[in-house]
Amino acid sequence: MADLRIHDYDSRVDLDICLAREVAAALETALRERGVASLAVSGGRTPVGMFQQLRQMRLDWSRVWITLVDDRWLPADHEDSNERLVREHLLKYQVEAANFVGLKTAAATPEAGLDAVEAALAPIPQPFDVLILGMGEDGHTASLFPCSAELASAAALDNPRQVAAVNPTSAPYARISLTLAAIVRSRNLFLHLTGTKKKAIFDAAMAAPTDRLPIARVFDAASGVCHMYWAE
Numbered sequence: 001m002a003d004l005r006i007h008d009y010d011s012r013v014d015l016d017i018c019l020a021r022e023v024a025a026a027l028e029t030a031l032r033e034r035g036v037a038s039l040a041v042s043g044g045r046t047p048v049g050m051f052q053q054l055r056q057m058r059l060d061w062s063r064v065w066i067t068l069v070d071d072r073w074l075p076a077d078h079e080d081s082n083e084r085l086v087r088e089h090l091l092k093y094q095v096e097a098a099n100f101v102g103l104k105t106a107a108a109t110p111e112a113g114l115d116a117v118e119a120a121l122a123p124i125p126q127p128f129d130v131l132i133l134g135m136g137e138d139g140h141t142a143s144l145f146p147c148s149a150e151l152a153s154a155a156a157l158d159n160p161r162q163v164a165a166v167n168p169t170s171a172p173y174a175r176i177s178l179t180l181a182a183i184v185r186s187r188n189l190f191l192h193l194t195g196t197k198k199k200a201i202f203d204a205a206m207a208a209p210t211d212r213l214p215i216a217r218v219f220d221a222a223s224g225v226c227h228m229y230w231a232e
């Protein structure tokens, strides 16, 4: 079980600045120690302000690999694509020099695309130096949805795959997601949450004695220090 440290901020702007600094510091450490660094980011609405802070951080971004924790199986220019969000808000200015690998291929379905996605991810230094999760109000994280038939295999810690196809019944679009096993191997694991409603959902999920939601399963399975950054 992870040693989860909670960081509360008075404002989302303060949170975005502090989380971006922590992420940049962890990437800098990786660059110093291993010469390359890897970062996996979530999509959705929550990370936009943090991306805008992170893209101002001075790093040798040409030695940093960036990918997504999950994506909707949509063209990369679709308004609901996580790749589009990252290209628009993070891969700008000096971060344009980073090596970005998206999770969407030309295959018709995520199931058909799995092998190609794994091959595309192969050059990225693993385990990820930094991985940033978000959370939905149903307790999903990445695209590990509690409602999906694929959750058992995508969240099985002995799943040798890095990615899984997920078809949520409570949310739109087929998805591709890092597996729970790939997520919890990360060297620095952050959860980025905003709003009192999500905080209450997170606290209840962590306190539940049984039927653990995906977000709680991350911190059950992770080891070492993990961080939750929250602002109202």
Ligand SMILES: O=C1O[C@H](COP(=O)(O)O)[C@@H](O)[C@H](O)[C@H]1O
Pocket (backbone or CB within 6 Å): 042, 043, 044, 045, 046, 047, 069, 070, 071, 072, 082, 133, 134, 135, 136, 137, 141, 142, 143
């Ligand atoms: O579907 C998704 O939702 C979560 C949470 O998104 P948010 O809009 O509530 O911040 C996100 O972390 C994930 O990457 C995304 O695909």
